[in-house]
Amino acid sequence: MQELHDAPLAPLTTFRLGGPATRLVTATTDDEVIAAVREADEAGTPLLLIGGGSNLVIGDKGFEGTALVIATKGFSLDGTGLELAAGEIWTDAVARTVEAGLAGIECLAGIPGSAGATPIQNVGAYGQEVSSTITEVVAYDRRTGETVTLANEDCAFSYRHSRFKSDPERYVVLRVRFALEDAEGLSAPLRYAETARALGVEAGDRVPLTQARETVLKLRAGKGMVLDPEDHDTWSAGSFFTNPILTDTDFAAFRARVHERLGQDVEPPAYPAGEGHTKTSAAWLIDKAGFTKGYGDGPARISTKHTLALTNRGSATTEDLLALAREVVAGVREAFGITLVNEPVTVGVSL
Numbered sequence: 001m002q003e004l005h006d007a008p009l010a011p012l013t014t015f016r017l018g019g020p021a022t023r024l025v026t027a028t029t030d031d032e033v034i035a036a037v038r039e040a041d042e043a044g045t046p047l048l049l050i051g052g053g054s055n056l057v058i059g060d061k062g063f064e065g066t067a068l069v070i071a072t073k074g075f076s077l078d079g080t081g082l083e084l085a086a087g088e089i090w091t092d093a094v095a096r097t098v099e100a101g102l103a104g105i106e107c108l109a110g111i112p113g114s115a116g117a118t119p120i121q122n123v124g125a126y127g128q129e130v131s132s133t134i135t136e137v138v139a140y141d142r143r144t145g146e147t148v149t150l151a152n153e154d155c156a157f158s159y160r161h162s163r164f165k166s167d168p169e170r171y172v173v174l175r176v177r178f179a180l181e182d183a184e185g186l187s188a189p190l191r192y193a194e195t196a197r198a199l200g201v202e203a204g205d206r207v208p209l210t211q212a213r214e215t216v217l218k219l220r221a222g223k224g225m226v227l228d229p230e231d232h233d234t235w236s237a238g239s240f241f242t243n244p245i246l247t248d249t250d251f252a253a254f255r256a257r258v259h260e261r262l263g264q265d266v267e268p269p270a271y272p273a274g275e276g277h278t279k280t281s282a283a284w285l286i287d288k289a290g291f292t293k294g295y296g297d298g299p300a301r302i303s304t305k306h307t308l309a310l311t312n313r314g315s316a317t318t319e320d321l322l323a324l325a326r327e328v329v330a331g332v333r334e335a336f337g338i339t340l341v342n343e344p345v346t347v348g349v350s351l
Contacts, residue, residue: 001036002026009058009067012050014112014227016235017318018058018347021048021067028071030085030174034140034147037172040066041142048347049172051086051114054227055121055237059348060318070116074175077102081135082178086116090123098209102180103188104133107195109213110220112227112238116173120164121343122157126216127191130178131157138175139164147174159273160242160343168345187212194219224305236309237344240325241282244338251278257336262288282340283308289335291328300324318349325351 007024010016027033040047046065050056074085075093080102084093094109107126108118117123118130119137134157137150148171156163164171181188186206190196196203198215220226224233246254251270258268273279286307287293294304299316301324303309310324329340329351342351 001028001032007067009050009062012067012069013053013056013058014235014237015057015312015318015321017060017312017316017321018056019060019062021063021065023066024069025066026069026071028073028087030072030147033068033070033072033086033172033174036066036068037140037142038145040068051117052089052112054111054113055117055344057237057318057321057342057344057346057349059346061348063347070114070172072174080180080182082180084115084176084178086114086173086175088115090115090118094213097180098213101182101185101209103183103186103206103209104128104178104180105130106187106209106213107190107192107216110217110226115176119155119157119162119173119176120168121160122162122165124160126195126219128188129157130176131155131162133178133180134176135179136177137164137173138177139171139173141171143170159245159279185209222305224303224309224311232313233303233305233309233311235312235314236303239282239308239343240310241286241308241328241340242343243279243282244285244340245273245277245279246338248276248278251280254280254336254338258288261335280338285332285336285338285340286328289328289331291331296324298324302328322349322351 004024006020008020009018025036027036048063048067050067050069070087072085072087075088076083090111090113093115094105098106107128119134122129122131134152139148141148187209189204189206193203199207225238228234258266269281269284271279293307295302299313300320301311301313303311333339
């Protein structure tokens with residue numbers, strides 16, 4: 001294991017923000033990960049797990065404790081079964097499954113971060129979620145000191161949520177197993193209208209896997225959602241806020257406020273989200289509350305490509321970013337009575 005002290009954390013995050021860690025350890029095997037976690041737990045040292053750093057907002061003061069970078073490697077295909085080590089780069093893994101002719105995660109191309117983070121957040125985009133293909137998650141249980149294997153149904157997956165996210169101090173993901181599909185070089189049925197339109201097909205159709213992946217990458221790049229070190233519009237955590245899920249009663253009240261504010265002919269986005277619930281669009285809320293693309297005149301601004309992405313223009317601090325996020329949350333709440341929830345994990349700070 002590599003060990004550094006007073007180590008900068010900003011370069012390990014896609015925001016390029018945050019102060020140093022007291023101690024930074026990089027683990028390249030599952031055994032090293034477990035040993036580092038056990039050492040910190042036995043000493044009572046605060047522990048911060050870092051994968052690809054694409055879902056972290058670290059405070060300017062940094063982290064007093066051990067920051068553990070999970071840099072394990074492992075990509076294994078057995079028929080349509082896929083096993084990924086937690087440290088595998090997610091975008092590379094998706095590309096390799098497409099090359100192998102296997103469907104199920106091709107529309108999750110271009111999402112930054114590591115494979116181990118995908119079940120925690122139940123990563124999803126363009127009509128796919130990892131919960132649809134994950135069969136098992138192998139994790140170290142800090143409570144029992146054992147390595148456990150959790151089946152899909154034990155992971156409590158829901159929209160951008162899971163058992164791992166609800167109990168973040170308990171599990172350290174080591175490996176993730178997926179069941180993909182051999183559809184003779186075709187994608188899974190397209191579930192997202194924007195993707196289908198871009199491909200000139202109908203929702204539910206299948207297209208060549210490479211075509212689906214390339215189309216998603218183009219759509220993401222057009223929204224600044226594909227990492228590019230030279231483009232500050234991508235110095236972000238992707239979508240900063242989750243799409244609100246409202247009860248039918250709350251959605252009716254929200255719809256009434258939309259009509260009052262924007263006119264009777266304006267209808268807010270509405271998507272089924274289970275019995276008695278409707279999901280609406282955070283991006284729409286932000287835009288209609290007056291926070292348009294490129295909003296802001298400081299070092300932290302809304303992306304010029306997508307209202308859901310808050311960006312570091314190169315010289316921002318974490319406090320600059322949080323000030324912008326708080327302004328957006330307050331503005332949307334005032335306009336529509338909905339409180340947006342941040343998607344990235346905050347370390348040493350909060351909204």
